[in-house]
Amino acid sequence: MRAIGVKAFMEKSFDTFAFEGEWLDSFGEPEKNFKMLLYGPSGEGKTELSVKLAKYMANFGKVYYFSFEQGISKTLQDAIIRNNMDEVSGKVMFLNGGSFEELLQYVKKSRAKTIFIDSLDYMKLTVEQFKILIKTYPKKAFIIVAWAKNGSPKSQHAKDIEFMCDIKSLVDKFRIPMPTSRFGGNKEFVIWKDANTKTVRSTHQPLKLHSLFDE
Incomplete structure (x- = not known):
């Protein structure tokens, strides 16, 4: 337990x-x-949104993106191409699958400032595991992707973790209509203005993945 006075708090x-x-x-x-x-x-x-945000976070330091749900797939590759992720090659590392223990070890070995977990539901991340992550690595940013049902996180673990997060964002039709952030802002965020199902699933020329997965 630690005590701090009003003046010290205001000047911190x-x-x-x-x-x-x-x-x-x-x-x-x-x-x-x-x-x-x-x-x-x-x-x-x-x-x-996750790939777009990962690219933006690379401006501030290395990013680790744990792709549990899609793995190293064509759909993820398409998102990487659309967002010109080659511009941050060497700053973003995509990792495929693995256990929670392996995730902890990778984060420990990395210099990443931002960690993405995609997705909580596919990985079956629990509240207790999330607590371990943020306690073990208190200086890192964590961005968790989760499934939704009826406008809310689908699983009970995701609902509980939502209360522990500073920013909560419901994605709907390639927009975040009402971001909720303790840091301000809270204006609608447009992920992809002209997106539609046909556009999202369009075919792109193959990309040599190793060029994006370099350390």
Whole structure:
């Protein structure tokens, strides 16, 4: 337990990510160890937003993206191509599958400042495991992707973790209509203005994946 007086609290400074533009408008200026729950139905833009956000977070340091649900797949590759992730090659590492214990070890060995877990439901991440993550790595930002049902996180673990997160974002039709952030902003975020089902599933030229998965 630690005590702090009013004056000391008011004078305390916090390390934040200097978000700009649409990111600042929607999510404010988050602390460097912020926690975010990003949830929505299938096909509404969760992966697109995650890749877009991973690219943006690479401006502030290395990013680890644990792709439990889609793995190293064509659909994830398409999102990588659409968002020109080659511009941050070497700053974003995608990892496929594995256990919670392996995730802990990878995070321990990495210098990543931001960790994505996609998805909570596929990985079956529990509340207790989430608590272990944020306690073991208190200086890292965690962005958790989850399934949704009727406009809310689907699983009880996701619902409980939502209360522990600083930013909560329901993805709907490639938008976040009402972001909820403790850091301000909270304006609608447009993930992909002209997105539709046909566009999302369009075919792209094959990409040599190793060029994007370099350390």
